[in-house]
Amino acid sequence: MKKNKHTLSYLLTPDYMFSTFDEVTPEFLENIGISALLIDIDNTLAPYEQDTPDERIVAWFDSLRAHGIKASLISNNHPPRVELFNQSLGLPAYPDSGKPKSRSLLAAMEEMGSTRETTAGLGDQLLTDALAVHRLDMISIIVPPIKDKTTPFFRFKRWLEKPYIRKYKKQHEEKL
Numbered sequence: 001m002k003k004n005k006h007t008l009s010y011l012l013t014p015d016y017m018f019s020t021f022d023e024v025t026p027e028f029l030e031n032i033g034i035s036a037l038l039i040d041i042d043n044t045l046a047p048y049e050q051d052t053p054d055e056r057i058v059a060w061f062d063s064l065r066a067h068g069i070k071a072s073l074i075s076n077n078h079p080p081r082v083e084l085f086n087q088s089l090g091l092p093a094y095p096d097s098g099k100p101k102s103r104s105l106l107a108a109m110e111e112m113g114s115t116r117e118t119t120a121g122l123g124d125q126l127l128t129d130a131l132a133v134h135r136l137d138m139i140s141i142i143v144p145p146i147k148d149k150t151t152p153f154f155r156f157k158r159w160l161e162k163p164y165i166r167k168y169k170k171q172h173e174e175k176l
């Protein structure tokens with residue numbers, strides 16, 4: 001099985017999907033042995049135009065913290081956006097992360113003192129968020145984008161993701 005791990009299908013198919021970020025509960029994470037999260041900002045926690053965390057986001061991070069689950073922000077957006085968003089959260093934060101590259105993920109795990117076995121990635125895009133964590137053989141949790149951009153490039157990326165979302169849904173139907 002192991003040699004098939006880095007097929008495109010493995011790299012892009014999420015391990016878990018939820019409707020919203022806060023459906024990813026501390027209890028769920030504990031059940032799958034995860035104690036640290038690498039979290040995307042844009043369209044995962046908040047739409048692009050929301051520059052600070054709302055109560056729901058703050059409450060979710062509080063619940064993670066209460067359970068001893070570490071969190072960091074890994075964003076491909078630029079430092080001003082990430083720094084402003086993180087101002088009240090005070091998390092380890094990596095702007096311009098270059099996902100699907102591994103560099104920022106590895107740095108964040110080092111800062112959190114977590115390992116690949118106990119860390120999962122949470123994001124909305126398969127081609128950056130899922131791919132980045134699967135390249136490191138880690139767990140990928142995906143939520144649908146809160147509010148997608150409607151540029152042709154973004155629509156093209158979403159089209160590319162479709163077969164892998166279908167694959168996830170098929171796999172999980174079979175388990176029911």
Ligand SMILES: [Mg+2]
Nearest residue numbers: 040042043124
């Ligand atoms: Mg995103």
